[in-house]
Amino acid sequence: MSGPKETGGECLTILLAGPRGFCAGVDRAILIVERALEKFGAPVYVRHEIVHNRFVVESLEAKGAVFVDELDQCPTDRPVVFSAHGVPKSVPEAAEAREMIYVDATCPLVSKVHRESEHHHRKGCHIVLIGHAGHPEVVGTMGQLPDGAMSLVETVADVYALDVPDDKPLAFATQTTLSVDETRDILAALRERFPDIRGPKKEDICYATTNRQAAVKEIAQDSDMVMVIGAPNSSNSRRLVDVAREYGCPKAQLIQRAKDIDWDDFDGVKTLGITAGASAPEVLVDEVISACRDHFDQVTVREVVTAEENVEFKLPRLLTA
Known part of the structure; x- marks a missing residue:
């Protein structure tokens, strides 16, 4: 032709x-589900999509993984895997209360953001999280701390509209999957408005x-x-x-x-x-x-x-x- x-x-x-x-975090999360299936047999339950890709999800379903939205959809006698995006602290606590076997597939770089946020909270800081509302990673990160301990900003405009406690020092954290350039502008606005704001030792974007x-x-x-x-x-x-x-x-x-x-x-x-x-x-x-x-x-x-x-x-x- x-x-x-x-x-x-x-x-x-x-x-x-x-x-x-x-990336390494996705490789690890998928391997966790596959290894759980090998160790415990099918079915293995997974809370939320292990990673955001239907091809991957359907491939794991064919091997015996069952994806659910919430923990109460899982039987207590089967293991459950938490997705790479991370989960609020309330989720593993609920799994322990139900005496379930659970495996946390949270990406270690997301876990780093969780630990840093907890560290700043223990130091008495209010945390400003740069991220997208409703994204599972943001839900998981905000769920590491008590309600009201963290404020979310998505844009530079959000920074200037931010209402934070006057009696607490500030620290910031970042969703790991944002635009590098967009985040740079938001950080510049945060530092302009709050010159003493504390940040992570190393940037959060993975x-x-x-x-x-x-x-x-x-x-x-x-x-x-x-x-x-x-x-x-x-x-x-x-x-x-x-x-x-x-x-x-x-x-x-x-x-x-x-x-x-x-x-x-x-x-x-x-x-x-x-x-x-x-x-x-x-x-x-x-x-x-x-x-x-x-x-x-x-x-x-x-x-x-x-x-x-x-x-x-x-x-x-x-x-x-």
Whole structure:
């Protein structure tokens, strides 16, 4: 067949961002569910999506995982895993009260934010959390402290509208999956309004979020379109779309699978940037590249690597004993 197969352009160059896809926290969370299934047999219950990706969730369901919204949907005689995003303290307390076996798959970098928040609270601080309302990680972090001990801000405007106690020092913490640039502006506003506000020893935004955003910045300026493979409820994936648009590619979009691609959008697209959120497996990237090969006569893939990652997190002792 001569010419393009469906899209209107003969050749397509794909700029493949690196790093992309699974981070160490997601790898660990998925492995925790798989090891729990091996140790305890099916079913193993999981409170909330272990990570924000339907492909991953459905793959684990096929192995015997049962995903539920709340703990009271789990029988007491089967183990339950808490998702990588973290949970309020009330959840493991309820599991203990019901004498359940539970495994906490909270990403260690999220746990670090929890510990820092508790540390500042013990020092008498009121905590300002930078994050997105309703996100499971934010719910989990705010649930580490008593009601009223933490205030949430999402924007610079929120900072200037913030009402905090006058008799307490302030400290801040950050959701780990935010936009690096957006958070920088919010932090600048916090420090301008509250010069003595205390922060973490090391920034809360995780290495994987930072690295994936840096890689997208690198490919966006040379791409006619950027596709981010990830779930619509994945904060880090949505931020990658925002970053691509801000750094030179207004035609950036989020897709979950190759079947979601609208090939009519490819008019005038000769260079396609591709990345994947931290909870999207590489098989979905391969699937999108394969679909591109089906729609173009010639596809050239060039990987653009801006960082190397070798982070690994240990599994909970319950699963390694």
